[in-house]
Amino acid sequence: MAVLEILTYPDPRLEQIAQPVGQFDDALRTFIADLEETRLAGPGAVGIAAPQVGRSQRIVIVDISTKPKNPNHGHMVLINPEITDWEGFAVGREGCLSVPDFTGNVIRAERITLEARDERGTRRQFYCEGFEARAVQHEMDHLDGLLFLDRLVSRRNDLFKRKVYK
Numbered sequence: 001m002a003v004l005e006i007l008t009y010p011d012p013r014l015e016q017i018a019q020p021v022g023q024f025d026d027a028l029r030t031f032i033a034d035l036e037e038t039r040l041a042g043p044g045a046v047g048i049a050a051p052q053v054g055r056s057q058r059i060v061i062v063d064i065s066t067k068p069k070n071p072n073h074g075h076m077v078l079i080n081p082e083i084t085d086w087e088g089f090a091v092g093r094e095g096c097l098s099v100p101d102f103t104g105n106v107i108r109a110e111r112i113t114l115e116a117r118d119e120r121g122t123r124r125q126f127y128c129e130g131f132e133a134r135a136v137q138h139e140m141d142h143l144d145g146l147l148f149l150d151r152l153v154s155r156r157n158d159l160f161k162r163k164v165y166k
């Protein structure tokens, strides 16, 4: 296993549209283990997406279980994820390993239903709400070349400098 280098804004590779995963093999699972190790090495990161380490494939990991007041599925590996239904909107503060110096207020759907494959290629469905739904939407944005910076209603009012990433 290895901790991979995280690309940071404004690296143009963060703006690419990632490709679907077609092969669910040992090489994929090794990469996912490295991606998870990289997430855990980051300060309090609840999610990570493959494009953040320079791999342009539709793979994300979300795990908000360190924030147990929020309903959650524990550790989720989502490959080729698609949101099939959504409800409600809420504003919340987000940070990102690729934007280490800032946080921002972003509008997201409050509840989502999504379909994805797991690391064996098995099709899974999840219903997520609240902070978990927000984290999934944030990570899925990385697959389409978007950062939370692209989602701010107002850069002047909704972007916040952070002194220490924690």
Ligand SMILES: [Zn+2]
Pocket (backbone or CB within 6 Å): 095, 096, 097, 098, 138, 139, 142
């Ligand atoms: Zn991010």
